[in-house]
Amino acid sequence: MNCLEYRRACLTDPASKNEAFIAHRNECGDCARFADEVGVLDGKLLDAMRVPVPDDLQTRIRLRQVIGEEQSRRVTRPWQFALAASIFLSVALSGFFGYQVYSSNRYVDQLRVAVIEHVKEEPQFLTVQDDSSGQRFGQLLAAFGGELVQDIAPVRLAEVCALRKNYKPIVHTVVSGKTGPVTILYVQGEPVEKVMPFRDQQFSGMLVPAGQGNLAVIGEPDEPLQPLVDKLQQGIVWKI
Amino acid sequence: MSQRKESGADPVKEDMSKSRQDKFEILIQGLSADLYRYAYWMCRNRVQAEELVQETYLRAWKGIDSLRDADSAKSWLFTIFRREFARQFERRRLDVQEMDDLGELPARQAAHDTSTEAFVLRRALAELPEDYREPLLQQVLGGFSCDEIADTLGISASAVMTRLFRARKQMRDLIGDDARQIKGVAT
Numbered sequence: 001m002n003c004l005e006y007r008r009a010c011l012t013d014p015a016s017k018n019e020a021f022i023a024h025r026n027e028c029g030d031c032a033r034f035a036d037e038v039g040v041l042d043g044k045l046l047d048a049m050r051v052p053v054p055d056d057l058q059t060r061i062r063l064r065q066v067i068g069e070e071q072s073r074r075v076t077r078p079w080q081f082a083l084a085a086s087i088f089l090s091v092a093l094s095g096f097f098g099y100q101v102y103s104s105n106r107y108v109d110q111l112r113v114a115v116i117e118h119v120k121e122e123p124q125f126l127t128v129q130d131d132s133s134g135q136r137f138g139q140l141l142a143a144f145g146g147e148l149v150q151d152i153a154p155v156r157l158a159e160v161c162a163l164r165k166n167y168k169p170i171v172h173t174v175v176s177g178k179t180g181p182v183t184i185l186y187v188q189g190e191p192v193e194k195v196m197p198f199r200d201q202q203f204s205g206m207l208v209p210a211g212q213g214n215l216a217v218i219g220e221p222d223e224p225l226q227p228l229v230d231k232l233q234q235g236i237v238w239k240i
Numbered sequence: 241m242s243q244r245k246e247s248g249a250d251p252v253k254e255d256m257s258k259s260r261q262d263k264f265e266i267l268i269q270g271l272s273a274d275l276y277r278y279a280y281w282m283c284r285n286r287v288q289a290e291e292l293v294q295e296t297y298l299r300a301w302k303g304i305d306s307l308r309d310a311d312s313a314k315s316w317l318f319t320i321f322r323r324e325f326a327r328q329f330e331r332r333r334l335d336v337q338e339m340d341d342l343g344e345l346p347a348r349q350a351a352h353d354t355s356t357e358a359f360v361l362r363r364a365l366a367e368l369p370e371d372y373r374e375p376l377l378q379q380v381l382g383g384f385s386c387d388e389i390a391d392t393l394g395i396s397a398s399a400v401m402t403r404l405f406r407a408r409k410q411m412r413d414l415i416g417d418d419a420r421q422i423k424g425v426a427t
Contacts, residue, residue: 011408012401013379013386038408042380045411048361049381051280053273054290061268064294065301168261 006031014038059160062169066188067143107190111207112198114163115216118172119183119203121164125174126181128157133173140171141236144186145211150235153228156181163187177223184232188213195229211238260304267300271317274382278318281377282325284366292328296321315388318378322392364414372407375400 001009001020006028009021014035016022025032054060119126130136137158138148153175161172163185171186191209198205205218206225215232217225272293279289279296299320300307307316365373378384378392386404390397 008405012405041408041412041415044357045361045365045376046380048358048365049277049281049377051277053276054286057276057290057293058268058272060290061272061294061297064298065264068298068301 003028003031007034010035010038014042056160059162059169062162063143063160066169108192108196108207111187111189111192111214111216112196112205115185115187115207115218116198116200116203116205118161118163118170118185119218122161122172125157125159125172126183128174130157133158137171137173140173141186144171144188144213145239146186147237147239148235149237150231152184152231152235153177153182175228177219177225177228179223180220182217182219182223182225182228184228185216185218186210186213187216197225208232210236260301263304263307264297264301267304267313267317268297271314272297274314275317275321277381278377279321279325281365281373281381282370292321292325295328296324299324314382315384315392318382318384319392360415361411364411367414368407368410372403372410375403376407376411379404 001024003024006021006024009016009018010031025035134151134155137155140158140160141148155173155175157172157174159172160169162168163170168188170188171184173184173186174181175184176182189212191212192207192214193209195209196207198207199221202221203218204221204223204225205216206229208215208217208229210232215229217229217232219225275296276289276293279292280286283289283292296317300317303320307313365376368376375389375393378389379386384392386397386400390400393400
């Protein structure tokens with residue numbers, strides 16, 4: 001490889017592992033300096049290419065995934081529903097219900113743990129006061145199939161987050177309660193059968209079936225949550 | 241030197257026999273930033289880039305069962321992006337010159353490189369013809385080999401090498417011109 005060939009190859013692929021390319025660099029001081037210059041330029045170029053990535057890009061990708069799946073379900077053909085229903089019935093007849101009860105309880109337990117863990121992982125959200133959150137809460141609910149028809153409570157924060165349980169996007173809202181901030185999470189998945197209270201040492205909460213998922217309402221132990229749950233049930237209309 | 245990622249340390253190349261959601265999560269966490277930056281440099285508009293990335297991932301999710309080889313995950317995703325970019329470009333007839341928000345970049349994030357040199361480089365990159373800019377982005381930003389770039393672009397490896405050579409040569413020329421202009425203004 002001569003100097004001209006080397007420089008051409010260097011401008012094509014400065015990181016080339018070609019033996020002749022590496023050998024020429026080791027033998028020719030001028031070409032080694034040229035390669036260093038190209039390498040420096042590539043490094044600077046990489047820095048220049050690294051434009052800031054939006055903080056919530058990953059969350060938005062997950063949200064689009066959920067919305068895309070929802071739209072796909074809506075255009076499913078009737079015969080596909082019939083086929084799915086017959087398969088389900090066959091499985092049910094073979095005694096699957098017992099397992100369903102077991103897995104349903106397990107699912108609820110996991111959900112309770114996951115929502116409390118999520119609140120504890122985002123303590124900064126409890127102190128945020130963003131005046132534009134009321135409108136954003138309505139927009140986020142709409143993305144998940146809910147329409148806000150009545151005010152629930154003063155909304156201090158509304159964001160899309162991902163639950164560690166399955167990394168699926170959730171709506172994370174914080175409102176002002178009687179004794180302090182109350183977190184409301186909307187998590188898509190199997191709705192629970194009825195409103196289910198839960199608590200740990202730090203928080204008390206309620207799981208509320210809503211649309212194609214559940215609302216988890218979580219506050220401090222002495223926070224009266226039932227009035228807020230009532231408002232949520234009356235103030236959001238879900239498109240199923 | 242071009243900063244290629246070592247394949248052994250790439251989290252995307254973990255076990256691809258996981259569940260669909262786990263595979264998708266690996267793609268999101270491992271590749272979304274690179275894909276966004278690639279998208280940005282293809283359309284030079286933040287909103288459009290984000291929209292393209294989201295749509296690319298949605299299509300990737302729908303076809304994720306066809307992704308069996310972890311080594312090809314990145315080129316698979318970038319190929320989906322290129323198809324989506326071509327589709328939207330055709331549909332909307334994007335005028336990237338009108339939408340160009342290159343000048344806004346430095347003000348948006350304090351950690352972002354705001355030096356004159358970085359500005360000159362970005363401007364030079366934006367001025368490269370798309371045929372040259374795209375393989376250069378794939379090599380420098382994406383860490384792709386010439387063969388992988390050839391596969392993604394649907395052209396021969398020798399054509400890729402020619403474009404890369406011309407891209408770097410033009411970048412050096414453009415940077416030289418800009419640097420002389422800046423020097424002239426400063427004196």
